[in-house]
Amino acid sequence: MVEHxxxxxxxxxxxxxxxxxxxATLVSGMREARRYGEIVRMAELAREMASVLxxxxxxxxxxxxxxxxxxxxxxxxFLTDPSWPDRLIxxxxxxxxxxxx
Numbered sequence: 001m002v003e004h005x006x007x008x009x010x011x012x013x014x015x016x017x018x019x020x021x022x023x024a025t026l027v028s029g030m031r032e033a034r035r036y037g038e039i040v041r042m043a044e045l046a047r048e049m050a051s052v053l054x055x056x057x058x059x060x061x062x063x064x065x066x067x068x069x070x071x072x073x074x075x076x077x078f079l080t081d082p083s084w085p086d087r088l089i090x091x092x093x094x095x096x097x098x099x100x101x
Contacts, residue, residue: 019056020099023049027092034085039078042085046074049092064098067091 026049033041050071070084070091078084 016056019052022052023056023095023099026052027096030092031089034089039085042088043074043078046071046088050074064091064094067095 026045030042030045030049033039033045050068053068053071070087073081073084074088
């Protein structure tokens with residue numbers, strides 16, 4: 001079911017402005033999920049964010065390694081690392097600050 005929602009969320013992201021809007025929505029949702037302790041939801045959003053970033057950066061090398069690394073952890077054992085949610089929020093803050101430049 002998550003994959004279906006991700007596919008729907010990625011439709012039409014060939015326009016960078018739409019991709020940036022989608023990232024902003026995902027970051028907002030991630031912060032809300034963190035506020036309510038919804039770690040699994042954070043991982044779902046992180047996986048979708050990684051997909052959006054991949055589409056947006058097709059012509060570029062990669063995004064910031066620290067962001068990519070934390071997002072990649074959403075596919076693994078994120079529940080066993082109590083520091084992951086805070087590191088994920090820090091990574092999204094870094095991503096937001098770099099996109100504002």
